[in-house]
Amino acid sequence: MSAIGLERLQFMVGEWNIKAYNMGETGEWEDSPLPKHTEIETLFDGKFLQEREVKMQVGEQRISFFIMWSYDKYREIYKMLACDNQDGLADILEGNFEGETITVSNLETGTAMLDEQGQSIYLRLSSTKNHEDSFTDVMYESTDQGKSWVAVYRAVHTRVV
Numbered sequence: 001m002s003a004i005g006l007e008r009l010q011f012m013v014g015e016w017n018i019k020a021y022n023m024g025e026t027g028e029w030e031d032s033p034l035p036k037h038t039e040i041e042t043l044f045d046g047k048f049l050q051e052r053e054v055k056m057q058v059g060e061q062r063i064s065f066f067i068m069w070s071y072d073k074y075r076e077i078y079k080m081l082a083c084d085n086q087d088g089l090a091d092i093l094e095g096n097f098e099g100e101t102i103t104v105s106n107l108e109t110g111t112a113m114l115d116e117q118g119q120s121i122y123l124r125l126s127s128t129k130n131h132e133d134s135f136t137d138v139m140y141e142s143t144d145q146g147k148s149w150v151a152v153y154r155a156v157h158t159r160v161v
Helices: 005-012
Strands: 014-023 029-032 037-043 048-058 061-072 077-084 090-098 101-105 120-131 134-142 150-159
Touching: 005 048, 005 061, 014 048, 029 048, 077 101, 090 120
Parallel strands: none
Antiparallel strands: 014 029, 014 037, 014 150, 037 048, 048 061, 061 077, 077 090, 090 101, 101 120, 120 134, 134 150
8 A cells, every 4th residue: 555645744854955057048957046955843743844045046036935734634735835935825725646746836825926917827746766975846826727837947865864
């Protein structure tokens, strides 16, 4: 029997070095100076995972954020809460696993941020377990209600030994 609930996310727990990338204007991944490090821990007897404050850089803009994961056992869906110092938005993404990848989005939750014209910018995050000591996050954006997604950020996590 395969693991269910937050047991499936235990591969994220630990201290990690991060190699981060932003999608460049030419459609190629470009190195990002931040983040370089993060820690993910369990809370409330393993009912939640928390990634403490992380500093990220997109272009010239520096953003601080934290993430909390949970599993809704009644709806059988994973939830990720993401909060940052830029928008002050408590963004809720929901989704599930396909193979070794968990994908969550805010398409159904109504917590998308708005651009200058008031248009919703939806987010989707895919986290893939590469092996016991590595996982990769890829963040996508959509401005057409999820009909198409554009990769904007990638972070390769390597466990600190």
